[in-house]
Amino acid sequence: MKQKGTEKIKRGLAQMLKAGVIMDVTTPEQAIIAQEAGAVAVMALERVPADIRKEGGVARMAAIEIVQRIMDAVTIPVMAKARIGHFVEAQVLEALGIDFIDESEVLTPADDAYHIDKRPFTVPFVCGARNLGEALRRIAEGAAMIRTKGEAGSGNIVEAIRHLRQVNDEIRRLTTLPEEELVAASRDLGAPLELVREVAQAGRLPVVMFVAGGIATPADAALCMQLGSEGVFVGSGIFKSANPAKTAKAVVEATHYFDDPKVVLEVSKELGAPMPGLEIGQIPKEQLLAGRGW
Amino acid sequence: MPRPKPKRAALAPPADGLRIGVLALQGDIDEHVAALQECKAHGVRVKTAAELEQVDGLIIPGGESTAVGTLLDRFQIAGPLRERAHLGMPVWGTCMGMIVMADKVTGSKQPTLGLLHIEVKRNAFGRQIESAEEALEIEGLEGKPFPGVFIRSPWIESVWGGAHILAYVEGKGVMVWQKNLLGTSFHPELTDDLRIHRYFLQMAAAAKH
Numbered sequence: 001m002k003q004k005g006t007e008k009i010k011r012g013l014a015q016m017l018k019a020g021v022i023m024d025v026t027t028p029e030q031a032i033i034a035q036e037a038g039a040v041a042v043m044a045l046e047r048v049p050a051d052i053r054k055e056g057g058v059a060r061m062a063a064i065e066i067v068q069r070i071m072d073a074v075t076i077p078v079m080a081k082a083r084i085g086h087f088v089e090a091q092v093l094e095a096l097g098i099d100f101i102d103e104s105e106v107l108t109p110a111d112d113a114y115h116i117d118k119r120p121f122t123v124p125f126v127c128g129a130r131n132l133g134e135a136l137r138r139i140a141e142g143a144a145m146i147r148t149k150g151e152a153g154s155g156n157i158v159e160a161i162r163h164l165r166q167v168n169d170e171i172r173r174l175t176t177l178p179e180e181e182l183v184a185a186s187r188d189l190g191a192p193l194e195l196v197r198e199v200a201q202a203g204r205l206p207v208v209m210f211v212a213g214g215i216a217t218p219a220d221a222a223l224c225m226q227l228g229s230e231g232v233f234v235g236s237g238i239f240k241s242a243n244p245a246k247t248a249k250a251v252v253e254a255t256h257y258f259d260d261p262k263v264v265l266e267v268s269k270e271l272g273a274p275m276p277g278l279e280i281g282q283i284p285k286e287q288l289l290a291g292r293g294w
Numbered sequence: 295m296p297r298p299k300p301k302r303a304a305l306a307p308p309a310d311g312l313r314i315g316v317l318a319l320q321g322d323i324d325e326h327v328a329a330l331q332e333c334k335a336h337g338v339r340v341k342t343a344a345e346l347e348q349v350d351g352l353i354i355p356g357g358e359s360t361a362v363g364t365l366l367d368r369f370q371i372a373g374p375l376r377e378r379a380h381l382g383m384p385v386w387g388t389c390m391g392m393i394v395m396a397d398k399v400t401g402s403k404q405p406t407l408g409l410l411h412i413e414v415k416r417n418a419f420g421r422q423i424e425s426a427e428e429a430l431e432i433e434g435l436e437g438k439p440f441p442g443v444f445i446r447s448p449w450i451e452s453v454w455g456g457a458h459i460l461a462y463v464e465g466k467g468v469m470v471w472q473k474n475l476l477g478t479s480f481h482p483e484l485t486d487d488l489r490i491h492r493y494f495l496q497m498a499a500a501a502k503h
Contacts, residue, residue: 001428001429002426002427002428003426003427003428004423004424004425004426005423006426006427008427008443008484009425009426009427009443009444009445012322012425012443012445012481012484013422013425013445013446015321015322015325015356015484016321016322016356016357016358016389016390016445016446017357017358018320018321018322018323018324018357019318019319019320019321019323019357020320020321020357020358020361035360036360036364038360038361038364038365039361040320040357040358040361041358075360075402075416075417076358076360076361077358077422077446094423097421097423098421099421099422099423099446100422122423123422123423124422252361252365253365253368256319256320256341256365257341257369
Protein backbone atom coordinates (compact mmCIF):
# COMPACT_ATOMS: atom_id res chain seq x y z
CA MET A 1 0.00 0.00 0.00
CA LYS A 2 1.39 3.36 -1.06
CA GLN A 3 1.18 6.18 1.47
CA LYS A 4 1.69 9.62 -0.03
CA GLY A 5 2.20 12.93 1.76
CA THR A 6 3.21 11.40 5.10
CA GLU A 7 5.23 13.48 7.58
CA LYS A 8 8.30 11.38 6.73
CA ILE A 9 7.89 11.98 2.99
CA LYS A 10 7.31 15.72 3.42
CA ARG A 11 10.16 16.30 5.88
CA GLY A 12 12.29 13.89 3.86
CA LEU A 13 12.39 16.10 0.78
CA ALA A 14 13.82 18.93 2.90
CA GLN A 15 16.44 16.47 4.21
CA MET A 16 17.50 15.75 0.62
CA LEU A 17 18.12 19.48 0.06
CA LYS A 18 20.58 19.82 2.95
CA ALA A 19 23.93 21.52 2.34
CA GLY A 20 22.41 22.91 -0.83
CA VAL A 21 21.39 26.26 -2.29
CA ILE A 22 17.83 27.18 -3.29
CA MET A 23 17.67 30.07 -5.74
CA ASP A 24 14.92 32.55 -6.61
CA VAL A 25 14.21 32.61 -10.36
CA THR A 26 11.68 34.46 -12.50
CA THR A 27 12.21 32.84 -15.93
CA PRO A 28 12.94 29.35 -17.34
CA GLU A 29 16.34 30.66 -18.51
CA GLN A 30 17.27 31.68 -14.98
CA ALA A 31 16.04 28.31 -13.68
CA ILE A 32 18.39 26.51 -16.08
CA ILE A 33 21.32 28.71 -15.04
CA ALA A 34 20.53 27.85 -11.40
CA GLN A 35 20.32 24.11 -12.12
CA GLU A 36 23.57 24.11 -14.08
CA ALA A 37 25.30 25.97 -11.26
CA GLY A 38 24.30 23.16 -8.88
CA ALA A 39 21.22 24.60 -7.12
CA VAL A 40 19.24 21.86 -5.32
CA ALA A 41 15.90 23.60 -6.00
CA VAL A 42 14.51 26.82 -7.43
CA MET A 43 11.83 29.18 -6.11
CA ALA A 44 9.60 30.24 -9.02
CA LEU A 45 8.61 33.90 -8.64
CA GLU A 46 7.06 36.70 -10.64
CA ARG A 47 9.38 39.27 -9.06
CA VAL A 48 12.40 38.80 -6.79
CA PRO A 49 12.04 40.36 -3.32
CA ALA A 50 14.29 43.33 -4.22
CA ASP A 51 11.80 44.28 -6.96
CA ILE A 52 8.75 43.63 -4.80
CA ARG A 53 10.30 46.03 -2.31
CA LYS A 54 10.98 48.65 -4.99
CA GLU A 55 7.65 48.44 -6.79
CA GLY A 56 5.39 48.10 -3.76
CA GLY A 57 1.69 47.19 -4.07
CA VAL A 58 0.11 43.87 -3.09
CA ALA A 59 2.40 40.91 -3.78
CA ARG A 60 0.50 37.68 -4.55
CA MET A 61 1.20 34.13 -5.70
CA ALA A 62 3.06 34.20 -9.05
CA ALA A 63 1.17 33.87 -12.34
CA ILE A 64 0.53 30.18 -13.00
CA GLU A 65 2.12 30.28 -16.49
CA ILE A 66 5.39 31.53 -15.02
CA VAL A 67 5.50 28.73 -12.45
CA GLN A 68 4.49 26.13 -15.03
CA ARG A 69 7.18 27.16 -17.52
CA ILE A 70 9.82 26.97 -14.81
CA MET A 71 8.56 23.52 -13.74
CA ASP A 72 8.86 22.37 -17.36
CA ALA A 73 12.39 23.77 -17.74
CA VAL A 74 14.24 21.95 -14.93
CA THR A 75 14.48 18.52 -13.27
CA ILE A 76 15.32 19.80 -9.77
CA PRO A 77 12.42 20.48 -7.35
CA VAL A 78 10.46 23.69 -7.93
CA MET A 79 9.06 25.73 -5.04
CA ALA A 80 6.56 28.58 -5.18
CA LYS A 81 5.28 31.11 -2.66
CA ALA A 82 1.75 31.45 -1.29
CA ARG A 83 0.60 34.36 0.88
CA ILE A 84 0.49 33.78 4.64
CA GLY A 85 -2.91 32.26 5.47
CA HIS A 86 -3.99 31.97 1.82
CA PHE A 87 -4.78 28.28 1.76
CA VAL A 88 -6.49 28.51 -1.62
CA GLU A 89 -3.32 29.77 -3.29
CA ALA A 90 -1.67 26.75 -1.68
CA GLN A 91 -4.40 24.41 -2.98
CA VAL A 92 -3.90 25.82 -6.49
CA LEU A 93 -0.13 25.33 -6.33
CA GLU A 94 -0.61 21.77 -5.08
CA ALA A 95 -3.06 21.06 -7.94
CA LEU A 96 -0.42 22.39 -10.34
CA GLY A 97 2.01 19.77 -8.98
CA ILE A 98 4.51 22.10 -7.29
CA ASP A 99 7.14 20.28 -5.17
CA PHE A 100 7.27 22.64 -2.15
CA ILE A 101 5.23 25.67 -1.02
CA ASP A 102 6.78 28.62 0.81
CA GLU A 103 4.15 30.31 2.98
CA SER A 104 6.00 33.55 2.77
CA GLU A 105 6.10 36.94 4.45
CA VAL A 106 7.68 38.28 1.25
CA LEU A 107 4.16 38.30 -0.21
CA THR A 108 1.43 40.46 1.30
CA PRO A 109 -0.30 38.41 4.04
CA ALA A 110 -3.85 37.29 3.24
CA ASP A 111 -4.78 36.59 6.86
CA ASP A 112 -3.54 38.76 9.72
CA ALA A 113 -4.29 36.20 12.43
CA TYR A 114 -3.78 32.66 11.14
CA HIS A 115 -1.30 30.73 9.05
CA ILE A 116 -2.32 27.88 6.74
CA ASP A 117 -3.11 24.51 8.37
CA LYS A 118 -0.46 22.67 6.40
CA ARG A 119 -1.10 19.15 7.70
CA PRO A 120 -3.87 18.09 5.28
CA PHE A 121 -1.72 18.94 2.24
CA THR A 122 0.26 16.29 0.33
CA VAL A 123 2.83 18.89 -0.75
CA PRO A 124 5.39 19.96 1.89
CA PHE A 125 5.62 23.56 3.18
CA VAL A 126 8.51 25.74 4.27
CA CYS A 127 7.83 28.70 6.59
CA GLY A 128 9.86 31.61 7.93
CA ALA A 129 10.77 32.11 11.58
CA ARG A 130 12.69 34.66 13.66
CA ASN A 131 12.87 32.61 16.85
CA LEU A 132 12.25 29.14 18.25
CA GLY A 133 8.64 29.78 19.31
CA GLU A 134 7.70 30.92 15.82
CA ALA A 135 9.51 27.93 14.27
CA LEU A 136 7.72 25.44 16.52
CA ARG A 137 4.31 27.03 15.91
CA ARG A 138 4.86 26.60 12.16
CA ILE A 139 5.98 22.99 12.67
CA ALA A 140 2.87 22.37 14.78
CA GLU A 141 0.80 23.63 11.82
CA GLY A 142 2.58 21.10 9.61
CA ALA A 143 5.62 22.90 8.15
CA ALA A 144 8.15 20.34 6.85
CA MET A 145 11.00 22.83 6.76
CA ILE A 146 11.92 26.13 8.47
CA ARG A 147 13.92 29.04 7.14
CA THR A 148 14.98 32.19 8.92
CA LYS A 149 13.10 35.24 7.72
CA GLY A 150 16.05 37.58 7.49
CA GLU A 151 15.10 40.73 5.61
CA ALA A 152 14.33 39.60 2.07
CA GLY A 153 15.52 41.71 -0.84
CA SER A 154 17.81 43.81 1.36
CA GLY A 155 21.13 42.21 0.39
CA ASN A 156 21.91 42.61 4.09
CA ILE A 157 22.65 39.46 6.06
CA VAL A 158 22.35 40.95 9.55
CA GLU A 159 18.70 40.03 10.19
CA ALA A 160 19.14 36.44 8.99
CA ILE A 161 22.16 35.99 11.26
CA ARG A 162 20.19 37.40 14.19
CA HIS A 163 17.36 34.92 13.56
CA LEU A 164 19.70 31.95 13.10
CA ARG A 165 21.58 32.72 16.32
CA GLN A 166 18.32 33.33 18.16
CA VAL A 167 16.85 29.93 17.19
CA ASN A 168 20.11 28.09 17.95
CA ASP A 169 20.55 29.87 21.31
CA GLU A 170 17.01 29.00 22.35
CA ILE A 171 17.51 25.35 21.33
CA ARG A 172 20.76 25.15 23.34
CA ARG A 173 19.01 26.66 26.35
CA LEU A 174 16.20 24.08 26.17
CA THR A 175 18.69 21.20 26.23
CA THR A 176 20.02 22.43 29.60
CA LEU A 177 16.64 22.69 31.32
CA PRO A 178 15.43 20.02 33.76
CA GLU A 179 12.23 18.24 32.74
CA GLU A 180 9.99 20.17 35.17
CA GLU A 181 10.93 23.52 33.63
CA LEU A 182 9.89 22.52 30.11
CA VAL A 183 6.20 23.26 30.72
CA ALA A 184 7.00 26.86 31.61
CA ALA A 185 9.40 27.04 28.66
CA SER A 186 6.59 25.84 26.39
CA ARG A 187 4.34 28.58 27.78
CA ASP A 188 7.01 31.27 27.31
CA LEU A 189 7.81 30.14 23.77
CA GLY A 190 4.13 29.92 22.84
CA ALA A 191 4.84 26.47 21.40
CA PRO A 192 3.32 23.01 22.04
CA LEU A 193 4.93 21.13 24.94
CA GLU A 194 5.35 17.97 22.89
CA LEU A 195 7.57 19.79 20.38
CA VAL A 196 9.45 21.59 23.16
CA ARG A 197 10.23 18.20 24.75
CA GLU A 198 11.34 16.81 21.39
CA VAL A 199 13.73 19.73 20.80
CA ALA A 200 15.10 19.56 24.36
CA GLN A 201 15.82 15.87 23.87
CA ALA A 202 17.30 16.01 20.36
CA GLY A 203 19.08 19.36 20.61
CA ARG A 204 17.73 20.36 17.20
CA LEU A 205 14.49 21.15 15.39
CA PRO A 206 12.53 18.12 14.18
CA VAL A 207 12.74 19.54 10.64
CA VAL A 208 15.53 20.94 8.47
CA MET A 209 16.36 24.65 8.91
CA PHE A 210 17.87 26.86 6.18
CA VAL A 211 18.87 30.51 6.28
CA ALA A 212 17.09 32.98 4.02
CA GLY A 213 16.93 36.72 3.63
CA GLY A 214 19.84 38.92 2.58
CA ILE A 215 22.46 36.42 1.35
CA ALA A 216 24.42 38.20 -1.42
CA THR A 217 27.92 36.65 -1.59
CA PRO A 218 29.65 33.23 -1.31
CA ALA A 219 31.10 34.38 2.02
CA ASP A 220 27.57 35.17 3.30
CA ALA A 221 26.51 31.61 2.46
CA ALA A 222 29.58 30.09 4.15
CA LEU A 223 29.00 32.27 7.24
CA CYS A 224 25.47 30.87 7.60
CA MET A 225 26.74 27.31 7.19
CA GLN A 226 29.52 27.78 9.77
CA LEU A 227 26.90 29.10 12.19
CA GLY A 228 24.99 25.83 11.84
CA SER A 229 22.52 26.45 9.05
CA GLU A 230 21.67 23.32 7.04
CA GLY A 231 21.53 25.14 3.69
CA VAL A 232 20.71 28.53 2.18
CA PHE A 233 18.08 30.31 0.14
CA VAL A 234 19.45 33.01 -2.13
CA GLY A 235 16.81 35.39 -3.40
CA SER A 236 17.78 38.56 -5.18
CA GLY A 237 21.49 37.87 -4.56
CA ILE A 238 22.04 35.80 -7.72
CA PHE A 239 20.11 37.48 -10.50
CA LYS A 240 20.64 41.03 -9.19
CA SER A 241 24.44 40.52 -9.29
CA ALA A 242 26.70 41.58 -12.18
CA ASN A 243 27.43 37.98 -13.24
CA PRO A 244 24.56 35.64 -12.23
CA ALA A 245 25.93 32.36 -13.67
CA LYS A 246 29.29 32.81 -11.99
CA THR A 247 27.81 34.08 -8.73
CA ALA A 248 25.38 31.13 -8.65
CA LYS A 249 28.21 28.61 -9.04
CA ALA A 250 30.34 30.42 -6.47
CA VAL A 251 27.57 30.45 -3.85
CA VAL A 252 26.96 26.71 -4.43
CA GLU A 253 30.63 25.84 -3.98
CA ALA A 254 31.00 28.07 -0.92
CA THR A 255 27.98 26.34 0.64
CA HIS A 256 29.41 22.83 0.10
CA TYR A 257 32.93 23.78 1.17
CA PHE A 258 31.90 26.32 3.81
CA ASP A 259 34.60 25.12 6.22
CA ASP A 260 37.45 25.50 3.71
CA PRO A 261 38.45 29.20 3.42
CA LYS A 262 40.68 28.39 0.43
CA VAL A 263 37.67 27.28 -1.61
CA VAL A 264 35.64 30.30 -0.49
CA LEU A 265 38.57 32.53 -1.47
CA GLU A 266 38.93 30.88 -4.88
CA VAL A 267 35.25 31.15 -5.78
CA SER A 268 35.01 34.76 -4.55
CA LYS A 269 37.49 36.03 -7.14
CA GLU A 270 36.38 38.21 -10.06
CA LEU A 271 32.65 37.93 -9.46
CA GLY A 272 31.95 41.58 -10.29
CA ALA A 273 29.52 43.64 -8.23
CA PRO A 274 27.13 41.82 -5.88
CA MET A 275 23.55 43.05 -5.59
CA PRO A 276 23.32 46.53 -4.05
CA GLY A 277 22.45 46.33 -0.36
CA LEU A 278 20.20 48.25 2.02
CA GLU A 279 20.97 49.38 5.55
CA ILE A 280 18.14 47.89 7.65
CA GLY A 281 17.82 51.13 9.67
CA GLN A 282 17.11 53.05 6.46
CA ILE A 283 14.18 50.82 5.41
CA PRO A 284 10.92 52.49 6.52
CA LYS A 285 9.44 50.44 9.35
CA GLU A 286 6.21 49.67 7.48
CA GLN A 287 8.27 48.19 4.63
CA LEU A 288 10.09 45.64 6.81
CA LEU A 289 9.02 42.12 5.79
CA ALA A 290 10.32 40.06 8.72
CA GLY A 291 7.62 41.38 11.07
CA ARG A 292 4.89 39.71 9.02
CA GLY A 293 3.63 36.42 10.47
CA TRP A 294 3.24 35.54 14.12
CA MET B 295 15.42 14.89 37.01
CA PRO B 296 18.21 14.34 34.50
CA ARG B 297 17.02 13.55 31.03
CA PRO B 298 18.22 10.38 29.21
CA LYS B 299 20.98 10.95 26.66
CA PRO B 300 20.00 11.55 23.00
CA LYS B 301 19.29 8.27 21.24
CA ARG B 302 22.03 8.40 18.64
CA ALA B 303 25.06 9.32 20.76
CA ALA B 304 28.58 9.08 19.35
CA LEU B 305 30.09 5.67 19.90
CA ALA B 306 33.68 4.54 20.09
CA PRO B 307 35.09 3.02 16.88
CA PRO B 308 34.20 -0.68 16.68
CA ALA B 309 36.70 -3.45 17.31
CA ASP B 310 37.04 -4.41 13.65
CA GLY B 311 38.11 -0.84 12.83
CA LEU B 312 35.93 -0.44 9.75
CA ARG B 313 35.68 3.14 8.56
CA ILE B 314 32.73 3.85 6.31
CA GLY B 315 32.67 7.14 4.46
CA VAL B 316 29.57 9.14 3.62
CA LEU B 317 30.06 11.44 0.64
CA ALA B 318 29.47 14.82 2.29
CA LEU B 319 28.96 17.26 -0.56
CA GLN B 320 25.19 17.63 -0.34
CA GLY B 321 22.10 15.73 0.84
CA ASP B 322 21.05 13.66 3.87
CA ILE B 323 24.60 13.01 5.08
CA ASP B 324 23.94 13.15 8.85
CA GLU B 325 21.18 10.54 8.58
CA HIS B 326 23.60 7.98 7.10
CA VAL B 327 26.33 8.80 9.64
CA ALA B 328 23.80 8.34 12.45
CA ALA B 329 22.59 5.02 11.00
CA LEU B 330 26.21 3.77 10.78
CA GLN B 331 26.81 4.78 14.39
CA GLU B 332 23.66 2.96 15.39
CA CYS B 333 25.20 -0.15 13.75
CA LYS B 334 28.31 0.50 15.86
CA ALA B 335 30.36 1.29 12.76
CA HIS B 336 32.62 4.29 12.37
CA GLY B 337 30.93 6.71 9.92
CA VAL B 338 33.07 9.55 8.59
CA ARG B 339 32.29 12.42 6.23
CA VAL B 340 34.18 12.40 2.92
CA LYS B 341 34.59 15.64 0.98
CA THR B 342 38.00 15.28 -0.64
CA ALA B 343 40.09 12.68 -2.50
CA ALA B 344 42.44 12.53 0.53
CA GLU B 345 39.55 11.65 2.86
CA LEU B 346 38.36 9.03 0.38
CA GLU B 347 41.68 7.17 0.76
CA GLN B 348 40.98 6.65 4.47
CA VAL B 349 37.74 4.66 4.19
CA ASP B 350 36.85 0.98 3.63
CA GLY B 351 33.52 1.68 1.95
CA LEU B 352 31.51 4.67 0.78
CA ILE B 353 27.84 5.62 0.94
CA ILE B 354 26.57 8.25 -1.51
CA PRO B 355 23.50 9.75 0.20
CA GLY B 356 20.22 11.16 -1.10
CA GLY B 357 20.28 14.65 -2.57
CA GLU B 358 20.20 16.31 -5.95
CA SER B 359 22.15 14.43 -8.62
CA THR B 360 22.76 17.42 -10.92
CA ALA B 361 24.36 19.30 -8.02
CA VAL B 362 26.53 16.44 -6.74
CA GLY B 363 27.48 14.99 -10.17
CA THR B 364 28.94 18.36 -11.17
CA LEU B 365 30.77 18.84 -7.88
CA LEU B 366 32.40 15.38 -8.05
CA ASP B 367 34.09 16.44 -11.27
CA ARG B 368 34.85 20.00 -10.22
CA PHE B 369 36.55 18.94 -7.01
CA GLN B 370 38.38 15.96 -8.54
CA ILE B 371 36.78 13.21 -6.49
CA ALA B 372 35.19 11.34 -9.44
CA GLY B 373 38.50 9.88 -10.74
CA PRO B 374 39.84 8.48 -7.43
CA LEU B 375 36.35 7.22 -6.50
CA ARG B 376 36.03 5.28 -9.79
CA GLU B 377 39.47 3.79 -9.22
CA ARG B 378 38.70 2.66 -5.64
CA ALA B 379 35.40 1.13 -6.78
CA HIS B 380 37.12 -0.78 -9.58
CA LEU B 381 39.63 -2.12 -7.06
CA GLY B 382 36.73 -3.56 -5.05
CA MET B 383 35.81 -0.93 -2.44
CA PRO B 384 32.08 -1.31 -1.65
CA VAL B 385 29.97 1.68 -2.70
CA TRP B 386 26.26 2.12 -1.96
CA GLY B 387 24.13 4.88 -3.42
CA THR B 388 20.69 5.81 -2.05
CA CYS B 389 18.35 7.54 -4.51
CA MET B 390 20.57 10.36 -5.84
CA GLY B 391 23.55 8.17 -5.00
CA MET B 392 22.31 5.41 -7.29
CA ILE B 393 21.80 7.95 -10.11
CA VAL B 394 25.34 9.26 -9.67
CA MET B 395 26.69 5.67 -9.81
CA ALA B 396 24.76 4.67 -12.95
CA ASP B 397 26.19 4.17 -16.44
CA LYS B 398 23.24 5.92 -18.02
CA VAL B 399 20.51 8.39 -17.04
CA THR B 400 17.42 8.30 -19.26
CA GLY B 401 17.15 11.41 -21.42
CA SER B 402 20.04 13.24 -19.76
CA LYS B 403 23.70 13.92 -20.34
CA GLN B 404 24.45 14.81 -16.72
CA PRO B 405 27.87 13.56 -15.56
CA THR B 406 27.84 10.23 -13.65
CA LEU B 407 30.48 7.87 -12.28
CA GLY B 408 29.53 5.00 -14.63
CA LEU B 409 29.95 2.26 -12.01
CA LEU B 410 26.60 0.44 -11.96
CA HIS B 411 25.62 -1.21 -15.23
CA ILE B 412 22.10 0.21 -15.19
CA GLU B 413 20.00 2.77 -16.98
CA VAL B 414 18.18 4.81 -14.40
CA LYS B 415 15.21 7.13 -14.88
CA ARG B 416 15.10 10.20 -12.63
CA ASN B 417 11.92 11.31 -10.83
CA ALA B 418 10.39 8.20 -12.38
CA PHE B 419 7.37 8.04 -10.07
CA GLY B 420 6.52 11.71 -10.71
CA ARG B 421 6.84 14.97 -8.80
CA GLN B 422 7.00 15.30 -4.99
CA ILE B 423 3.23 14.85 -4.50
CA GLU B 424 3.63 11.32 -5.91
CA SER B 425 6.41 10.48 -3.40
CA ALA B 426 5.33 7.69 -1.03
CA GLU B 427 6.14 5.13 1.63
CA GLU B 428 5.69 1.52 0.52
CA ALA B 429 6.64 -1.82 2.05
CA LEU B 430 9.08 -3.85 -0.08
CA GLU B 431 9.97 -7.49 -0.59
CA ILE B 432 13.74 -7.64 -1.10
CA GLU B 433 15.43 -10.73 -2.49
CA GLY B 434 17.62 -12.34 0.18
CA LEU B 435 16.36 -10.13 3.02
CA GLU B 436 14.73 -12.21 5.73
CA GLY B 437 11.95 -11.17 8.07
CA LYS B 438 9.31 -8.52 7.60
CA PRO B 439 9.00 -6.39 4.44
CA PHE B 440 11.38 -3.44 4.29
CA PRO B 441 9.91 0.07 4.81
CA GLY B 442 10.62 1.79 1.48
CA VAL B 443 10.75 5.60 1.62
CA PHE B 444 10.59 6.97 -1.92
CA ILE B 445 11.21 10.71 -2.39
CA ARG B 446 11.20 11.92 -6.00
CA SER B 447 12.82 8.57 -6.61
CA PRO B 448 14.37 7.06 -9.70
CA TRP B 449 13.71 3.55 -10.93
CA ILE B 450 15.92 1.18 -12.89
CA GLU B 451 14.96 0.93 -16.56
CA SER B 452 17.40 -1.84 -17.50
CA VAL B 453 20.47 -3.74 -16.24
CA TRP B 454 23.38 -5.54 -17.92
CA GLY B 455 26.88 -6.92 -17.28
CA GLY B 456 26.48 -8.46 -13.82
CA ALA B 457 23.96 -6.03 -12.30
CA HIS B 458 21.08 -7.82 -10.60
CA ILE B 459 17.76 -6.36 -9.45
CA LEU B 460 16.80 -7.24 -5.86
CA ALA B 461 13.45 -5.43 -5.44
CA TYR B 462 10.60 -4.14 -7.58
CA VAL B 463 7.79 -1.58 -7.32
CA GLU B 464 5.10 -1.59 -10.02
CA GLY B 465 7.31 -3.94 -12.04
CA LYS B 466 10.25 -1.50 -12.00
CA GLY B 467 13.61 -2.19 -10.34
CA VAL B 468 14.24 -0.18 -7.16
CA MET B 469 17.28 -1.98 -5.74
CA VAL B 470 20.36 -3.28 -7.57
CA TRP B 471 23.43 -5.28 -6.59
CA GLN B 472 26.59 -5.70 -8.68
CA LYS B 473 29.59 -7.35 -6.97
CA ASN B 474 30.89 -4.64 -4.60
CA LEU B 475 28.21 -2.11 -5.54
CA LEU B 476 24.71 -1.50 -4.21
CA GLY B 477 22.00 0.93 -5.30
CA THR B 478 18.58 1.71 -3.79
CA SER B 479 15.87 4.04 -5.12
CA PHE B 480 14.65 4.45 -1.55
CA HIS B 481 16.08 5.81 1.72
CA PRO B 482 16.82 3.22 4.45
CA GLU B 483 18.61 6.04 6.36
CA LEU B 484 15.24 7.73 6.99
CA THR B 485 13.86 4.64 8.75
CA ASP B 486 14.71 2.73 11.94
CA ASP B 487 15.32 -0.43 9.91
CA LEU B 488 19.08 -0.90 9.66
CA ARG B 489 19.16 -4.22 7.81
CA ILE B 490 20.53 -2.78 4.57
CA HIS B 491 23.15 -0.71 6.41
CA ARG B 492 24.24 -3.91 8.23
CA TYR B 493 24.36 -5.78 4.92
CA PHE B 494 26.58 -3.06 3.45
CA LEU B 495 28.89 -3.27 6.50
CA GLN B 496 29.24 -7.01 5.87
CA MET B 497 30.20 -6.23 2.27
CA ALA B 498 32.84 -3.77 3.53
CA ALA B 499 34.18 -6.25 6.10
CA ALA B 500 34.42 -8.99 3.46
CA ALA B 501 36.22 -6.67 1.03
CA LYS B 502 38.76 -5.70 3.69
CA HIS B 503 39.74 -9.21 4.78
